[in-house]
Amino acid sequence: MFERVTLERRAETGALRSALVYVIALAVATTLSLGVMIAAGVPTGALFEELVVQVFLSEAGLARTVTMATPMILAALAAALCLRLKFWNIGIEGQLIMGAILATAVALYDIGGAARLPVMLLASALGGALWVAAPAILKLRFGVSEVIVTLLLSNVAFLFLQHLLFGPFGDTSHNFPTSPVFDETEKLARFGYGDTNTGLIIALVAVAAIALVTHRMRFGFAARFAGDNARASEALGFNTGRIMLISILAGGAMAGLAGGVIVAGTEHRLTQVVGLNMTFNGIIIAALARNAPLMIPIVSFFIAGLSVASASLKVFYGVSEGIVLIIQGIILLTLVTFQFASTYRVTIARQRPA
């Protein structure tokens, strides 16, 4: 029966059509997600309250959402910078952990004197960049799959984190695996709304800077060209290897900075759960934003709202935290499916008279 069904690539997808497809996909994804939540035991009447009012409209909820969105923006930048050059960085968590570790080390060993905070943030970016350097060089030099190396290095980073928390970085005043709380000079300033802090400004500045480089600077032009066709960019005299390496290292630095912002801005100490789920969050946000830097803060805001809502769903209705991952999966799959449908036309050949 499928013999008469053919797929044809559409010659061109108009901007309006793409936008419409995107909106419809989000609507479908939302409907499916609501269905899943109701099936999981959330009362229908509570959905609006939990998913909209509590996370976006109440002051405390909004503060939690913005706090959660801050490292997500940076993680999504990390994903987007690498994805633009077809480098699948699925070790964002590892880079984030290394960033958090270096920032904590600066704080615990009192490095940098008066410039303590900037040094912490620089160290965190450096940690992330260093952690992605090895997979990047392996990929560019020897063609080793970055998917495997970045993923496995995340595990190495996590084990290293545990080693530090149960050893040299551990807080000796209690038995929980966390570092001691930072000094006041080692914390990012808070705005007075919940845990929101200047980390948000850092993230937004990073977004603006990367958008500027991507769309308005020579380097960004070269990166766009190399990302689409590395061979052609090589033949045009662009230093493709260098462009890729710098972009990937910048991506790692963004992931590391996310770790720095979490420890210095939100947690004020290093914990085991720093960066949890940030790889998936970063990739899904980058995908929804279609790797466009300026779209990332907006998408991050909504994905953060979803994460915050899941926390309260767990407390009040006993719904598993995993539900948020399911919903993110639904959103991503729906969007990818709709994008496919907007790229290809499904035609059913008409029966013609013989």
Next chain:
Amino acid sequence: MASQMTNRAAPSGAALALCVRGVSKTFGDAVVLDAANFELRQGEVHALLGENGAGKSTLMNILTGIYAADAGTVEVDGAAVQVQSPAAAQVLGIGMVHQHFKLVMPFTGRENVRLAAGATATWAETDARIDDVLKRINLKVELDIPVVKLSIAERQRIEILKALTLGARILILDEPTAVLTDQEAEMLLALMRDLAASDHAIIFITHKLREVIAAGDRVSTLRRGKMVMHGDQVADITSADLSTAMIGGQDISQIERGETSLGAPLLQATNLTVFDGGVKAVDDVALTVHQGEIVGLAGVGGNGQRELAEALLGLRPCQGGISLGGENLSDASVSHRRSSGVRYVPADRSSDALSPNNSLADNLSATAVRTGKLGRMFTSPKRITDQAKSLIAAFAIAGDTAGGRRPVRLLSGGNAQKAVLARELDIEARLIIAHSPTRGLDVAACRYVHDRLVEATARGAGVLLISEDLEEILALSDHIHVISRGKLATTANAKPRREDIGALMLGHV
């Protein structure tokens, strides 16, 4: 095609192998085929002509089940059929050799044929059929080397073998001679005659008028989706008739270059040796290109042309010396060589020259952006589009480019090649390495490319024209070399006779 093929059967009374009536196809707003009719008799070679974008490929894709027609009927052997998939086409005995090959790159030729045979035959049966086909025809194929390591011409030969092995009775050849040498083309045309004589029906798509006259029984011509010449006997028409039908009365005569005065030596390559995966692809080549000179490099694809071109541009490491106007470039980077005036028009523009998903403007401005001409740190989109617009106008890049904002992948082959030329043939170009610059282009676009290359030499640039199209080499070159197995062969004559070139292309030991 020095000699006319004779002993042609006259299949005028033969039964229809294929009959297409009123087939239409639109993509979006573009009407690509407009109620086209086409008849193919058993035992004939039916030439199908048409410019790029005339609808030839679309019609063939409908016949092979890749596209579904919007309207119209198709009959095979007198019975109405629905060609709903390539598999259905295969069952109906319709086989096609596409212009862009459908081969799995890491597989060998043999594996590709086995894969295409699918569940219809065991490997042993397929291998036996391959042997059978190879016994009947003189087709030089490397069956046990991964296709990715073969040249374009070698890949095409695998495609031809594949279609024949799968038992096609109606064989569609989409510009099959575009990448062949004269001798090979002649062999292929003879093979087509043989196949026709054994009751195959052949649709022969080509841009080359002389091939139509040499091998076609009848000819049909598409222009802008309409069949304007409909199964006329080749014997009754002239090449002027054909070109008029095809492009509607434009002047398409081949460019004739008069005597040119040579300037100082520009490119001097000495003892150039290039290794490709441990194999010597270019072997101790010495090459000189003077200012204002077009040096033609003829040869069968895969004899080191690509490696030589890439080594000259600096994309591949090589041994030996390369200098440009006295400046030693042997160890210079690609960007350094480009700053010194080296330009490259590669054989495969979509994979080696253009960024398909970026806009036409970005592609046109890439060099200017890289050199910092449009700003050292920043590049405003406005300056990029302004630069692009002037190039679009200067090189007459046609079609809806939306002011250069449309992605390059939506351009036709001819316009995409114009975009490459517009970028590469700038005022500072001193040495232009053009590899098969007219592959797959129609007559008018070919003429355009040639004019631009000649124009560049008038400014004092030197051109290294690497091509498998002997007509092109003979018409344009001041000096002709032949490359065979990585070695350069030159005759005492700067412009040898075509028979001598052909012999060198194939007979080099």
